[in-house]
Amino acid sequence: MQKRPRYGLYAIVALSVLISFFPIVWLILTSFKNTAGIYAWPPQYWPDPFTFENYVSIFTNSPELLRYILNSFIVGVGATAVTLLLGGMAAYALSRLGLRFAGVLMVAILAVSMFPPVSLLPSLFQNFLNFGLLNTYTGLVLAHAGLFLPFTVWMLASYFATLPVEIEEAARMDGMGFLRIFLTIVLPLSWPGFVATGLIVFIFSWNEFPLALVLMTQNAMRTAPVGISLYPGEYAFPWETISTATVLAIIPVLVITAIFQKQIVGGLTAGAGK
């Protein structure tokens, strides 16, 4: 072990941490200012007075904000569930069942994952309109599933590749069907992969913007990022409300990230390592 003074290293680390956190810190500080404090010049570096009034008034004056967050949860959970189930089955088949077209399909899936979401809008909007899927959770869950399935398939396939095949072979010798093997052996063995993938897909869905913007046109159905972005209830951006709403809307993803940082980092790097 070398014992050189590492002040330089710590200075760089401190600087990086500072740069990463300051926008969020500034946002949180803004949310504790009153209107006069927000528009004061020179700006208040520390809220004066320090007030919780924005957090109180957002619940009384802007109940739609809670609705946005609820919508984001429903869509996020729905999209994650559908994606993990369908993507898990597909990934298993593509990595384990020796399908002849597996390689081609994997590349095709990778290729479609690069489609620009905005390219899908004219058609999706029109089709969802005709099938009554606009402004429904089912519609956006389906859209998000389509958007995030390629990522899921690749991540889970790479995870399955790390599992030993012997157990499954033994089970097959015992005459178990593939569905049973998948459900009773593969799933329990690979839950860490599913957790990591699921968390990332949930965050993707929570943060997704263009499809949520266009497929949810009714105020009550908007997801948090879209709802807040379209929030200007006034001529200008009411920053007291926007900052507070943004704090509330990013808490879920930040908490998930903080708790599961190892899994997420593992998942992201494994998924990209292909």
Added chain:
Amino acid sequence: MKFAMKGAVAVATALTLIAPLAAGAQELVMSIGSRGYGGMMERNIEAFEAANPGTSVEWLKVSDVPGDSRKLYVTGLTAKSPTPDVFAIDVIWAGEFAQRGWLEPLNNYLGKDAIAAYNPSFLSAATIDGTVFAAPLYVDGTHLFYRSDLLEKYGIAVPKTWEEVIAASKTVMEGEGNPQLYGFVSMWAKIEGLFMNWLSFTGGNGATFFDADGEVAVNSPESIAATQTMVDMIYKDRIVPDSILTMKPDDARTLFQQGRAVFLMVQDFVYAPLSAADSPVAGKFDFTRNPYFEGHPDAKSTAMGGWLLAVNANSENKEAAAKLVEYFTSYDAQLAAALDENRAPGRTDVYDAPEMADATLLKKLGDDYAVGVVRPSASTGNLYPRVSEVMQTEITNALHREKTVEQALNDAAAEINSILGK
């Protein structure tokens, strides 16, 4: 697959449980800007709900920046959203929205007498072949708000011309020595309000959008000179902050309200927040008609706007929605809006009410409307959104000095001629 189905069913069940949050028994959603109609919103809704038991009205606040709220309406209405049931539309969209089939005809809901009472020129914007698609709510316009205390301090008379505004700004800015104080602020972001401002400037110099022969005249010498003044106010006179190029009406209002500007040129609505008890400039400001250029005292320079109420053609509560429109545009409600909120009524009979004799503020606003200039929406009809977009783009090009004023306005004229098929 089975599991996918089950999952989908489970999700769907969860959704139906939550859905009722959105849909009530007889709940009307009314969408209108949060400032535009002032305190009348709460009062009218309360009174309407009291008179119509079992019907509740939810006020969906949207942006008062017309371009922003239009975007919301357009996607929603294209998607045949049943809500909002009732919504406020800018007079410049009325024809387009009606033609797209988004608005419910109101003839069968509103009485003939009610329709006859509406301001006819306003109503005509929302009438196609005798079918009325929206009811006039209020008229508004832009005015020049100024810090009366500061003008007084430096012994400056209320400016009538742009030359005086620029000189006054310089005097006050120099005298105060505060780098955070600007002379003039307004809504010069690339929005409809910018086009309205431009019409005020060019109108104040005797220019018109179309000339006497009906030809596009946005690049007339008067128009170019007035636009050049706007550019110079930013870069030469330096009485306008660079940030004006990203300001929407309320951004400018906020700056003025924080005591950081001498002049402000936006719509009526700012009067209420500026004079509110917690406003730092309450009692220290007043307003006058938009300035003109020297030698054009009769110029029309008040950029006019107006809002109507319409019923969504896909509303599930059309009957109740029409009733709500009727209530908002009724004689009593309009009179109250005029007296208490200074909203110029959308119906003519209110002006004859004896109480109106005391409505001095509204009178003063009305004096400014008398020198009003309207946007060319009637003459360009369905093509107006594109015409306005071209004007906003080219004025912005000039203000950013991406093009010379002359070049920008020549380009605008050429593009508009091609849009209009001339």
Added chain:
Amino acid sequence: MNRTMNLEQRTALTGIGFVTPTVIVIALILIYPIIQSVVLSFGQSSIDGSEPYRFVGLRHYATLMGDGRFWNALAVTFTFTALSIPLELALGIGLALLMNESFRGKGLARLAVLFPWALPTALNALIWRWMYNSDYGLFNAVALQSGLADRPINFLGDTSLAMASMVVVAVWKTSSFMALIILAGLQSIPRDLFEAGRMDGMTKWQEFTQITLPLLKGPILVALIIRSMDALRTFELPFNLTDGGPVNATESLSLYAYKAIFDFLDFNFGAAVVVVQFLVIFAMSLIYVFALRNKD
């Protein structure tokens, strides 16, 4: 004999059964819309089908090619990508090297790297828009109070600054993602390679250029691909930060396409825009995919 045949067939059938749902969803959500957009872009029709489809050939494409705003959007998109990706890569490598060291408080540092990634881009854009504000914003307060500027800097309203301001936001948010991927690559480099290098008297810099970088080629390529595809598709960043302004200085291809569709409600012309956008981006992605295959 018959039984093994059956088993093989069963395996194939199961495989197809397992893959089909995913393929259907992807086909419905990702592939069919592109095909439909191609059809739409060659015709004139109404959104709700009340007006029958009429073939108009290349008319919308001709309009598009003559639209200066389209070429501007294309240039904006490539400029944004070309400016942000190298910066992200440089910072990403730096951060990854940092994270590869062992020091106290590494958990916090990793969280700091992950936070920007997890933040919704749309909301992040709003936060920065607030900090960039020239009348009340944090950056201008610091610049003016410290004497770095004597006049408010209009970060988002100045045609020559808006793009740079947008790039800063993108770099802030996504360098960490680059770092994570490169870090994974770093950790897979066997330690003894460095020890051998040290025996040969290599300096830290030589170690980095001669050992680390060559071995990081794969992860760097992957990170570059993922990030540049994102940058080429960028939508919610300009949508929420600048709305494409000032004077379309930050109007990306995606934002232009969105506005073409929903501002003027012309789905046919909008479809032509997205088809061209799709072709541009897909061409780039094909180049990348082949680059990746050749890597192995």
